[in-house]
Structure formats: C-alpha cells, structure tokens
Amino acid sequence: MHTDTERCVRAVRSKDARFDGWFFTAVLTTGIYCRPSCPAVPPRPENMTFHPSAAACQQAGFRACKRCRPDTSPGSPEWNQRADAVARAMRLIADGVVDREGVPGLATRLGYSTRQIERQLLAELGAGPLALARAQRAQTARLLIETTTLPMADLAFAAGFSSIRTFNDTVREVFALSPSELRARRPRQTVTAPGALSLRLPFRAPLHPDNLFGHLAATAVPGVEEWRDGAYRRTLRLPYGHGVVALAPRPDHIACRLTLSDLRDLPVAISRCRRMLDLDADPVAVDGQLGTDPLLAPLVAKAPGRRVPRTVDEAEFALRAVLGQQVSTAAARTHAARLVTAHGERIEDPEGGLTHLFPAPEALAALDPEALAMPRTRRTTFTTLVRELAEGRVQLGVESDWAETRAQLLALPGLGPWTVDVIAMRALGDPDAFPVTDLGIRRAARDLGLPATPAALTARAAAWRPWRAYAVQYLWATDDHPINVLPV
Template sequence: MDEETGYEAVRSRDARFDGEFFFAVETTGIYCRPSCPAVTPKRKNVHFYPTAAAAQGHGYRACRRCRPDAVPGSAEWNVRADVVGRAMRMIGDGVVDREGVPGLALRLGYSARQVQRQLTAEVGAGPVALARAQRAHTARLLLQTTRLPVTDIAFAAGFASVRQFNDTVRQIYARTPTALRAEAGTRLPAPEPAAPAAPAAGVPLRLAYREPYHRPAIFDRLAAEVVAGVEELTGAPGARTYRRTLRLPHGFGLVAVDEAAAGPWLDARLHLADLRDLTTAVQRLRRLFDLDADPQAVDERLGAEPELAALVAARPGLRSPGAADAEECAVRAAVGSAGAARLVAEYGRPLDAPCGTLTHVFPEPKALAEHLPLAAAFEDGSVRLDSGADREDAEQALRAVPGVDAATAAHIRMRALGDPDVAVPGLPTRDAWRPWRSYAVQHLWAEGELSLASGPAHAHRIDLEQP
C-alpha cells in the first residue's frame, strides 16, 4: 500500500487498517492507529510505519487516545511463510524473551545478523525492538487491569530489570508506570479472594479483531470438538463461554472466552500459574480464534466465487480457527475426540484442584511418545509445529509419520500452523479460492455441506497402543 492510500485510510478513520500500519505525526511526536478519532493531521506532517516498534524506534510515543498497541496484529504474518513471517509469529509467541535473538535465529535456520537485516528491511525494526514493543504492551495491560505490584509486572512482562521497565514505559507512553496505572482509576477490578485452587493471578482481556467477525460459527466449531477434562463450553447460543486449560512454557493456565459481543473484541479472562506466560497465552488465543485475519480481503475474494457467494453473504467475517497448542491439536487430529479424552484421563497432568469440569492439562508429547508415533516425532524433533515452523516442511514430515495420511496432515497444517490456504485431499477446494482455501472449507462446514464427520480431522485415526 502506498502512502497516499494510507493517508486516505487515516482521513476516513478506517479501522480495517488498524494493525496493518501505523502513522506518526511529526509535530506532536505521537504515533496512532489509522482509526484514531483525533483531528486528522496535515499530510506533510505524517509518516507511516509498518509496526509500532518501527514508530517507537523513530522516537514517537504511543497515542493516549487510540492506544495503538491494542490493535489486532497484521494479517500479513498469517499468510506469509517466508523467514520474516515466521520470525514475526515466533516473536509474538515470546521466543525472543525466552531464548534471545540467537535462539530465534537458530529456530529459523539463519544467522542473527541475517534475521536482523531482513526484519529491519521489511518491518522497520529488529527482533529486539519488536519484542520490546510487545513487552511494553503487556506491561500496560497488567498495570491497568490488575493490582499486581509494579516490580512483579516488570518481570512478568519480560523485562530484565525494573530500570529497563521504567525507562521503556516512559519512552513509549510518556508516563511513569505509576501514572499509567492511575489512568485506569476505578476501572481496576476488585482483589480476587485467595483460594487454594486459584492460579497466581487473573487478567481480564479484550482480544481485538477486525470486523466483521462471525462469532456463532467459531463457537459452534469449538463446541463440536470439546475434549472432556481440558475444555468445556457452557451457556446458550449467543451467550456461550468457552473455557480450557493451557500448557505454557513456564506453567499452566486457565482461560475463559465469551461469545457475547460488547465491541470489536472478545472478552476473556486468563489465569496463569506464572505471569511470564501472559504474552504467549494471548498470542495462542489469538491464533485459536483467528483474530488477526483480514475478513474484508477473505470475503471479497471468496464472495466473488459462484459456489461460495451465498455462503459468504450468510456468514460475513467467518474465521478459520487455529490452535491454542499446536502439538495438542495434531495429536487430537490423529486420534479423534474419543482417543484424545482417553489420553487426557490416562496421561494428562491433573490440576491441583478441578475448576468446573476442567481437570487436566493435555499431556506433553514425552508422556505419549511410547504410545503414539506422532508424539515420538515431536520428541525426537523430526516434526516441528512451533510458530516458526516451515509449513511445507512440516506437512512433509507429518506424512512420514506412521498412520498420518495426507488429509490428516493437511488438517494439522490448517489448524496447528494457521495456514489460511490449505487444500484438503478428498474435500472440494478450487485453485480459484486461493489464497483463502482454508476459509472456503470453513464455509462449507458451517453450511453443513461438509459434516464434521467427513472433515479432515476424522479422515483417519491412529490406533493407540494399549498401555
């Protein structure tokens, strides 16, 4: 997109471009999202940046009014399978915070210098700056939605020191952490009562998306796939709540996501055993609910196809759900719902105390490696499904696993790796639907033209070895 088109989006306050780019105003030193309600600046004073980190790197502060750090992520990273797209997904998953730039580069198969150069050229900021911007967003969220001590928030957000935390918050938000928290005022939730079964902290979340978003279809899909012990869906249609346990790098979590609409976001509540997992948990929820998609682009392309036009008109903004845990998603695709429930009961990690019908965290691959070839492939590294995995390589590796056929591998690619353009063997997909074939399949499922029983998740089942 050229800058004149970007300026027109700013003039019209077009929310469809929120997160796709940011604009900064030279005379104020502030950067904003395109839909910022403030007075439109003169064109000669406006500069455009592909990421918030790039704007921050040029010395601009985040707008207090439109909060540009709270926008959906760019849909470009869902589509792109190159090193930059993979790097952006991994940074979002917290890899730089946990493993540093060398760890990111190693996972990508490039040198740290090559990763730095490519990211800077494409998105205007290197991996450290991108991770820093993400940490700042996490810090603001915790400051304004919890009563955690400021020192705890600094380390939970991924900062190496309190001083680094203070300096970053001042630079990006032009306020101290204390002042940033004071802006929330009475909106802070009341302290949660202590309970033996409660995780260490609870964080209310607003998971933003680009409109439209067809909520009923994605909650219907989640309801049809619930695995007892790790998931539940309660309430009447239109007011349902999806709850599940999460296996995260530093511990476990519990999340509840509401179907009812209050704005262009999903209301959620996240409880974590270790707050350092907040960024990772949020990104995995965003992938599960496909919140960074560009529904206008998908609907425009698929709605032009005769076979799909009526389906798209009936369900504008239909999403292609991803996975909260890629390895869990793959195992569930391989063994089916009944097999997955059995694995949870026999090998899952029990919660210290049940929370409703949630009793376990889905078992780690090492707990299943002796019984399931796919889990063994995860353990020995022959199959990688992390956020930076190469999609083509992953699908080929999956098809080499005993018992995983082409349809199951394609389903795993669609869901676990979030690929928006998967052609599933045995299902009616057309090249004309590219690059959104995964979304076309979702429309066919939602309409009932493909039953869940005939979908790729049920095309084949690996027999579980009796323990």
C-alpha cells in the first residue's frame, strides 16, 4: 500500500487508525516517522514519504514519533493472511528466529538461500531481516524500560542486544532519547515487579470478543488454561523457558499480564499471544467482503469484528484436534487433561490454578497407546501424529507452507478433511480454511437458508474467499454453544 501515495495521503489527513501498521509516514522536515493516525497536524504532502515497515523508516534515518509511538501499532495483516516466503519470514522474525538462529537459520527454515531471503524482504519491506529484527529488539527494549525496574544492563540482554553499547545506540537512534531518559518519561503506574509485565496489546477496531475468548475458555484444558477474574490465562512453552499469560478484553486494547521465567522470551510471547487472538487482522476488509452476502450480512452487522481464535502452539493444537475428533468439548478436555497430568512439565503459578505446560510431541513419543481411553483407530491417528511431529517429518509452525502441510497431514491415517481444515484454520492461521462438513456449520447453513450439501455450500462460499475462516466464526455464532459466550 505504501506505493499508493494518494491513498496514503488521504489516510494521514483523515488520521485513519485502520491503516496503522499497513504503512508508516516519514516526515522529511522533522526526521520522524509516524503512524497514519498520529494526532499531530499532518505535514504537507510534499514533505511526506511512505514506507512499508518501521524498520525501513529507521534504516532511512528517521526516528519514531514520541507522540503516536508508531512502533506500538498493530502489525500488518499481510503477514497473517499470506503463505508466501515473505509472509512466512515475517512470522518467523516476529517469533524471534533471527535473534536465536541468525539470518542463515531463517533461510534454512524457509528452504531458501540467505541472499534470496534478504532480496525478497528488501524488495517488499524496504529492510532486510537484520534490520527488521533490530526494530523488534528496539520495541522490546522500550517495553522493558517502561514496564520494569530492571537495571539497564540486564534489560539490554533481555531485549536481545549483544552489548550495552549497541543497546544504547539503538535506543537513541530509534527514539531520540537515551534509555534513562525514556525511563524517566514512563507513567509510574505501568511499572510492575521484575518478571511480571503489564502490557496493552493494540488491535484494529472493531473487535468482538465473545466468540474469541468464549472459544478459548470453553475448550480450556485444566492445568494449562483457565478463565479467572475476567481473563483467559494459560501457560506458554517458550524458547528460553516458560511463561504464564493473562489476557482480558478492553474497549480499545487487550490487557496482557505476562510472567516469564526468562525475559528474553518477551517478544516471542507477545507475538504468540497476538497471533492466538488474531489481533493483526483487518476487520474492515473481512467484514466488508462477508457483508456482501445477503444471508451473512445481518450476522456481520450484529457483531462486527469477529476474530479467529488461534493458538500459541501449533503442535499442541493439532494433537488436541485429534483428541476432539467425534467427541464433545467436555470429553476432549478430559482426554487432554489426562495427558497433561501424566506427561506435562510442572510449573509454579502463584497467581492462579495453572500447573503444567502441555506436553511436547517428544514427551509423548514413548506413550503407551493402550493408556489412551479412545477407539483404536483414533489411538493410531494420535500416536502417528505424535511420532511424525517428534521426528520432524511433519512441521507445524509459523513458517509452514499451508498447502504442503495440509498434504502431509492428509496423508496420515485418520486425519480427514475436517480435522485438517480445523488445524489449518486455528494452528496454521489460514484465513480461508473452511471445514465445510462441520456439524455446527451445516446446522447454521440450514437455519440461514444456505445450501445444505458440502459441495453446494463450498460453491456458495467461494464468494467469501479469502475470508472463509472468518465466515465460520459468524456461522458458529448462530448456535448457543458456550464457545460463543464471553465468560463472566
């Protein structure tokens, strides 16, 4: 979008928050960059240039606006609605892969050469993987400076910087303030104890929280997830340790409280929580498309901004999807809770009732199939999927190629189109996944007057593409199932 100058100028002049994160405005006369909705008086068009990322602005020598804080805007929805190499690379960078494995590690995961990945990112985003990772480290540093009392030396390494000098130079360059000056500007009430961080996760309005949090709460696995004091809480398995997060809907943000065993996991934890809640979606584009269908339009108008509830752990969700085949939500939770108790890693949760991390596939590899209280065919499906995940033949992650992963899953015994589509929708993040044989979808289709057979409904749903996963949320919401109700 940043190449459409006329459209960008209109968005800046109208201070349209819907475009925050889509592009960034660099002001030639002041040397700062802003989000489109910056409350300052818009500059003259000839003094504006537009960039596709904060990293591109920083690389061009601009510093972040102190008023609108463009580095805290929602992420571009492009990276969660596409499956090409650039989108997959951006999801991996957000997940901290460049900081942990370097650019060669990023390229290896994507199956490209380092040069190819750098060239593609530079062409589309105006910055290479190192610059994009650096911008993310700068934002992490700002969060830690403003929300903790950590000494600056500890904070620098927690944010992913290799030296204090690099940390100081980057903060000054990006924010035009030293780390100590940035800390002096923070609101006092935002500071929490070290290791416990209170953050605000932005999103593009509107956001309808009922089905989003209702789904997560209704399917919560005891010990791993819970609804407590108006917030969805769960444990997180992270690269350097583990964490516990509490997420609560607010009118203009998601309140996020994170407790981490290692602060280096902060950017990854935030990225995974944003992905789970689908916070970088563009609801105006989604609802605009779905609202053109006369039968869906009333559902969209009644509760605009529905999101797709996703996951913080793709492998975990795939295993839980198999446990939930042909059983009730309560039965699926029971099966999962037994696995957690027997094979999950114990953690401490001083603030609630969480006790375990969901077991990784490697921890389940030696599982005795006879210990699973389910039909033999589903036991075979479950243990086969565990083995394929543990041995790396099937890889579920933000870097997954959706079409290739679908084919790998469909080749496994007992994984049919319904299960694979649900995994594609909620684990892989495919916005067009459509489990057409789902009972709830078929029931909603019947009640709304949509075609009844899978083939006919699929043909009708072609007009909803590429947002069929969001149409599913509107269809499911016609039922009175607990997944559609925000817990109290």
